[in-house]
Amino acid sequence: MAELLRWVSKGRSNQATHARYWQVFEAINGFISMIESVQVPLFVPANRSERFEKAAVSGADAIIIDLEDAVPPSEKISARQSINTEFTDKPVIVRINSERTPWIADDIAAVLSHRPGAVMIPKSECPDSIARIANELGGISVVALIETAQGLSNARQISAVPEVVRLAFGSVDFCADLNCEHRRDLLLPARLELVLASRIACISAPLDGVTLSIKDEGLAGDDAAHARSIGMSGKLCIHPNQVEAIKGAFVPTSTELEWARRVLSASDSAALVDGEMVDAPVKIRARQILEIFDRTSMK
Helix, strand or coil: CHHHHHHHHCCCCCHHHHHHHHHHHHHHHHHHHHHHHCCCEEEEECCCHHHHHHHHCCCCCEEEEECCCCCCHHHHHHHHHCCCCCCCCCCEEEECCCCCCCCHHHHHHHHHCCCCCEEEECCCCCHHHHHHHHHHCCCCEEEEEECCHHHHHCHHHHHCCCCEEEEEECHHHHHHHHCCCCCHHHHHHHHHHHHHHHHHHCCCCCEECCCCCCCCHHHHHHHHHHHHHCCCCEECECCHHHHHHHHHHCCCCHHHHHHHHHHHHCCCCCEEECCEEECHHHHHHHHHHHHHHHHHHHC
């Protein structure tokens, strides 16, 4: 991206080439916007390419091709060769292996040949390392997966790396790192810190971690509703069975919509709605609810 901008800004092209580069620039910007608005990205193991198209029609709004945890060491090479971004018009995100592994260099080389919508970097801990990897990725957008105490402590600096368009919470690994139970009450401070870090950096609100139960769709929906209630804007998904419940949780309820419309129809001066005072911040929240509904309705 940076090289593209330098090329165009210095005029190193004829008119036709200049126009073509701006077409590419606008397309890249479109993908960045799509990554920023993703709510239900579905993981698919990179070594199971026969599942790619099935994932694309599952209702998920993005597909994460996973080179990391889902792929055993003996299949890393073949999985890398299976990367494909042509099977869907939806954003494709590739989760590479962490910089602690011997596979990351080859992962980056494979990603560069396919140019997915974004790359998910696991075990994101050091902002300098994220910036270096992002540079090697040649301007591809980055989703930084926060999975450790060190990563959480640096979340505000990581979210400020220019290529980082989204934070995501690796809650299961985070609990393993802290040797604690995977419970909402225990993880609330971590989730709130990711929401704050994203807001301070002016990037989209973070993606919540996975729900491990793939049979209890209601649990995935409840977890997603909790994530939304504290300011997260999406949730990682590990099975197609979870998709609809998670999507539904991020759509404002009819009660919320009715409240928002009543608030916005109130007079400009201080007024009461449902017995509560309505002022400017309350109206901002009401507009946000309607904007979220409009966005989700368009998907």
